[in-house]
Amino acid sequence: MTDTVTLTIDGKEITVPKGTLLIRAAEQLGTIIPRFCDHPLLDPVGACRQCIVEVEGQRKPMTACTTEAADGWVVNTHLTSDVARTAQEGQLEFLLINHPLDCPMCDKGGECPLQDQAMAHGNHHSRFVDEKRKYDKPVAVSAQVLLDRERCVLCARCTRFSDQVSGDPFIELFERGALEQVAIYEDEPYESYFSGNVIQICPVGALTSTSYRFKARPFDLRSTPSVCDGCSAGCSQTVQARRGQVERQLARTNMAVNEMWNCDKGRFGYGHLTADTRLTSPLVRSDDDGEEPVAADWATALTRVRSILAPDGEVVPTAVLSGGRLPDEDAYVAGKFARTVLGTDDVDFRTRFAPASEGDALAALAGRDTATYDDVEQAGVVLTVGLDPEEEVPILYLRLRKAWRNTKARLVSVGASSGSLAELLWRRLPTDVGAEAAVLDDLARALDRDGDDADQSSPMVAEVADALGSVDRPVVLVGERAGDGALAAAGRLADALGGKVAWVPRRSNARGALDQGLAAGLLPGLRRHDDDTQRAEVAAAWGLDELPTRGRDLHEILTLAGKGKIKVLYLLGVDLVRDVADQRLVDKALRRATVITHDIVANATTAHADVVLPVTASQERAGTRTNWEGRRQQFRPGVAGPQLVQHDWEILVQVTGMLGHDLGFTDLDGIRADMAALAPIDTTPDWPAAADRSDTAAAADDGDDTLTADVYPLLLDNGVHQVNAPDLAATAHDPHLRLHPDDAAPLGVSDGDEVTVTGGKAELTLPVRVTPDQAAGTVFVPANSTAPDQVDNPRHLGDRVTVAAVASGSATADQPVEVNA
Amino acid sequence: MEFLGPILFLLLVVVLVGIALNTTVLGRGMAMPLRQMLKKPSTSQYPEQPRPVTPRFHGRHQLNRYDDGLEKCIGCELCAWACPADAIYVQGANNTLEARWSPGERYAEDYQINYSRCILCGLCIEACPTRALTMTHDYEFSSDTRRGLVYTKDMLLAPAPEGAPDTPHRDKDVRERGHNYYGGKAVSPPGLHGGDHLPATARTMSRASQVLPMAPESEADWGDAPGREED
């Protein structure tokens, strides 16, 4: 038996793999059979019947999208067969019977497959003379998606997407016959992070977008291929602008990354570009403190920056915090600016307090061939460590789900919680917050053993270890929340298994910042500060005798700034007030140090700053972005942006000039040439060795009545992407706390009850969800959430907090929880 | 008799001149202006007495209204699409229950024709699905600035018919009037649906049991959806 079949389509012979659908075989010959319901990434369903072809020897015409090609078949499409053509015309007439033909009003008009095919393959006259079916329209399926049931041709693409791809089957076909319609369950809102995709794949105008409603026509729009900056997924997207304003963003097909999908944050999160709070000119605070910074021209602002950075001609001690969103080029410029112009190595791209060992682990990671989306899909066993993929990197969640659905991949979660991934998990290895490394080391030990010390590891660990050993290339994905040593432990485990590891940060270009050496101890091109040769190499390339001495990390920088040892904080799109867990530290630092910040939208930190320099957003600039896989993707501007804003690198080049230095480039090509001189070296550093963990294990066992806070922001929080995007913000999941049933039971709380978390002086009251996915002894607290009173809530990952039920009439509930760790 | 000589001479001259005018080249050339001198001049006295234009003359555009004052334009941009000179700018927007400009879901929030580009070809008129856009016989719109050649919606919109209120109308009033806006030309005249989409917070998604009757009793019923009664 061969695994290919040979058939003839429209007189042309073609050989295709067995199982290929007729419609795909025809595509390979360049014949596009009209279709509505067929989608390459969804299971065939044959709902619309538009793709009818004639197969010789078969009694009736057949649907090409559900029929697998068979050997020796002679297939005639509408191009050669009258039977197929009349069948298609008839089918189109049927589809149009109840279609309202309100194309002039419809947002899909001009890019509508139904319109196109009615023109190309349809009968130009309808024989239908009766009243058409009427529905109320449009109905808001969610804040972002509007449903017009009159236009629907019941192709079931949307319902299949929800069911098969995103796994939020809130949208479904109801009723039968002429009244069959798409609807949502009455008591469950269509709550999905991927709802925008159903708008894009709808072949008619039945599902349209609220934010794009009546905004433009396809011929108005200027499309630019771009890369999303919402998270580290690195989705390809198309930015569509009219009159210099972004009107819509679509997922762009990139089968290696986002396939044909993107998430709602990436799709609808462009309102901040035109928000009222958008920074459109530099702001400078007058010399007497206390006032808000006021608008100034660039000359004034840059002169002020010079007098802040070098009041007496000498550069004062300064730290550069770059955030994880700068494109690679800007990140490189920031690094060079800090080390050559400011003469400091106090740079950090992180906005969280990282364990000291992370630098070594990240350096080891950056030099390696890390896991990709395809590796995840084909791994067979995927271990996620301290990661909630749907909330952190949604497209990775889709790929994990695809692996789970198509190849029955076994997903294992290590950590305090895994969010919505819990539904797909094969095994769960719950740990305390930040204690993931111990379990990973256990797994490594369980793999090592030859059956003799099996009693040392728990049966679950042994089972997972067996599974990991049973596949060729397992993948270990480590989230940035994973605790001390987890990344190194995961790396060692993956190396031992012959699999791959990947570090999945949240910020869109955290990986790029790593490659450009935006952390103390790291240098561009995977070089290390503590390696004399590599340091000399960088110094030579930058025309320095010696690089500044090794700098400090975020925690130390803020501490020193608070003590006045670091005089100036140079922030590149970092909102310290929002992002950094320790507000007391931030408060002190902001008050003591002079702050220069680059930002897009006004926020709490820009209000504290002495000079605010407005910069372009992702859609307004060109650059390169590195996603969590380490895949570098270039993007170019879709719109020009406000007149007075500049790119980060442009500003840094100008500030350099003001200080009497020269970075050696004045355009993007120059930066790239400069970067090429420090191209990544070929290095594969060893992972840091496992630490002795006996004392930390003991600390977790101290049996007090507190829980560990598992703090991370949800996908739709109070971030920049939700500014001026009310439809997107309205679909944010309600902020909630999560507790393990064992922790909830003593409190007497169940799903939906209000619970107060108290850590130090800060407290937060939110509804609780009781789920076994949350590890016992931990409580999930959403950071930067849409809940009110966010400024003073417990948000330090790993903080010890107490949890109490909110008294609602019953006096018994108001007690701190007793935790048996 | 002494007068006969000169008369005969004059006659002879006239005959000879006549023969010369008719037979010689020079004479035929002179005959034309002589004949024309006797005719009324055909010059049109333009500013004072402009000549009427043909009925289908392509002049300045106009955005029409229905008898009740609602605008015919639904902001579909088909005119802009058809325009070979890219002279039309339309921005659609959503009709709401409080403010309805046109029947259906959509209306033109802004409508501009740039007469410094418009070639008055009339393709936009052919493209217009609601006969909202037509052309008038007005052609006197020279301007000494380019900006003055950009006509905005308020300049293009026909005045509201006598007795009819200017737009926007309240959705409730429009429904009460029960006007058939498409004059029975469509198989199923689009109703007034889409005055507003149901807000996302009130998720009273209608199931099939709540579907409209298949055959409305009267025109007034079109678009009156269950669950959409206004207070």
Place this chain on the structure above:
Amino acid sequence: MGLEENLPSGILLTNLEKFVNYSRSASLWPATFGLACCAIEMMSMGGPRHDAARFGMEVFRASPRQADLMIVAGRVSNKMAPVLRRIYDQMSDPKWVLSMGVCATSGGMFNNYAIVQGVDHVVPVDMYVPGCPPRPEMLLDGILKLHAKIRGETFVEQGSK
């Protein structure tokens, strides 16, 4: 100006302006500058049917030295633009430019690399006449509006052109 001192200020000058402006507007001689199809309508305007002579502008002068008004009739290609500018420069002051038809006004439907997107990129324009091509009456309308504009001009404005 000795007279000024003996008269209430302004009287003589404004009246002179009016007189001069009337004279100028009443004998506005156009330069022949037909570039495309609009020129056919421009010729028609000069013919007996529409008879521009009624407004004192019967002679289209082939020499720019003898013309006051340049009617740019048709699309100005990038190749023609310098020629147009030279002819404009050769016209003696005071002089006016009328852009006839949408192509001269803004490039019209020829939004491409070959056509100047509006003759006002090359010379200052006093009156824009839309249409493609404008019928002679539209051109006359533009000319009459230009006449009115000339009558309202001051010497200072003309001098500053």
